[in-house]
C-alpha cells in the first residue's frame with residue numbers, strides 16, 4: 452500500500468501525516484489484514500510459461516482450446532485439446548492435462564486423460580466445473596460435435612475426486628439430456644455460491660450451424676443428474692445464417708455477488724457490432740430473457756472464445772482485443788459489475804492470440820487475493836503455436 456507523495460512530506464499537514472503513519476504501521480504490523488482496495492488494481496504480467504507447444508510433442512499436431520481451473524485443494528489444472536493430425540476442429544484428439552500444486556510455479560508432465568482413437572470427428576472441449584461442496588472436478592466435452600462422418604453428437608462427462616490426479620471413465624449424458632448437438636464453454640462452468648439455487652452446477656455452451664445459440668445444462672445433485680436449462684437461440688433458428696444474423700456462440704458464465712449469472716458470449720455473425728454479447732440469468736441458469744441482453748461496445752472482439760472471472764467483486768475479461776484479427780490479448784477489469792470497464796487495459800501479448808480462460812485461487816489468504824491466472828493461445832505467426840500460462844499480479848503495477 453503506497454501513498455502517492457509528490458513534492459515530499461513537507462506539503463502534508465499533520466492530519467495527513469498521521470493517516471500515512473497509521474496506514475504504514477497497520478501495513479507493517481498486520482500485513483494479513485491489509486486489504487488492498489479494488490480501486491488500486493493495476494495488473495502486471497508477473498510470470499509466464501508455455502504449457503504446450505504445437506508440433507513439438509510426439510503424437511500431437513496442435514494444442515488448442517485451453518481451459519484453466521482452481522481445485523478444491525488449491526491446485527491449478529490446465530486442460531487442452533491435443534489434436535492428433537492437424538489443427539482442424541474435427542479429427543481425432545486427446546484431452547491433455549497438467550497440474551500445479553504450487554500456484555502455477557511448476558507443472559506436472561502432460562497426461563492424456565481421454566483418447567478418442569481415430570475418430571473422423573472426435574472430441575471437443577469443453578467446460579471444467581468444480582463442485583466445492585463435495586470436492587470434485589468435472590469435465591464436460593463433446594464427441595462428434597460437427598457430425599462430420601459420424602452421428603449422433605454426444606455430451607460426455609468425466610470426474611476427478613482426487614484433485615485431478617485420476618479420472619472416472621467417461622459418462623454419456625445423452626440419456627439425461629436427450630439427443631443434443633452441444634459443446635460446453637469453452638471455459639469453466641460454475642457452482643452457484645449464492646442463492647438462487649446455491650450449489651447448482653451450471654455449464655453453458657453452444658449448439659452448431661443452424662441450431663446455434665447459448666444453452667445451459669444444470670445439475671442439482673453434484674453432477675449425477677443433468678437437465679436442460681436456459682436457451683438463448685439464434686435467429687433464424689434451425690435455418691441457414693447470413694452475415695450479421697443473431698448467432699450467439701461460445702460463452703463464459705460467471706456468478707455475480709447478487710447471485711445472478713452473467714454470460715459473456717461470442718457474437719458469431721457480428722450482429723449489431725463487432726463486440727461481445729452479454730446476457731444475464733437471475734434464476735440460476737433456467738432462463739436467459741432477451742430483456743437482460745446487451746451488446747458491450749467496450750469489448751471489441753474478432754469473434755472468438757473469451758475469458759471472464761468475478762473475483763472479490765471485480766469482473767475480469769480477456770480476449771484478443773481487435774475487431775478483425777486474433778491479436779492483442781488484453782486483460783480488462785470492471786469495478787461496476789460489467790456496466791463499465793476501467794480505461795487502463797493491460798496487454799498480455801501483442802501478437803497472435805486466440806482463446807483464453809481465467810481462474811484464481813480463493814483460500815481467502817492475502818496472497819491468493821493478489822493474483823489471477825490466464826491461460827491462452829499464443830503465437831508469433833499463428834495463435835495456435837503454443838498454449839501459455841500467465842500469472843497476473845493484480846497490484847503489481849504500483
Ligand SMILES: *[C@@H]1O[C@H](CO)[C@@H](O)[C@H](O)[C@H]1NC(C)=O
Pocket residue numbers: 594602603605623624625626
Ligand atoms: C451416447 O448415447 C447415445 C444414446 O444411447 C448413443 O446414441 C451415442 O452413440 C452415445 N455416444 C457415445 C460417444 O458413446
Ligand SMILES: *[C@@H]1O[C@H](CO)[C@@H](O)[C@H](O)[C@H]1NC(C)=O
Pocket residue numbers: 772773774778779781796
Ligand atoms: C489492443 O487493445 C487495446 C485495448 O482494447 C486497444 O486500445 C488497442 O487499440 C488494441 N491494439 C490493437 C493493435 O488492436
Ligand SMILES: *[C@@H]1O[C@H](CO)[C@@H](O)[C@H](O)[C@H]1NC(C)=O
Pocket residue numbers: 707708709786787788
Ligand atoms: C455490483 O453488484 C453488487 C451485488 O449486487 C452490489 O452490491 C454493488 O453495489 C454493485 N456495484 C455497482 C457499482 O453497481
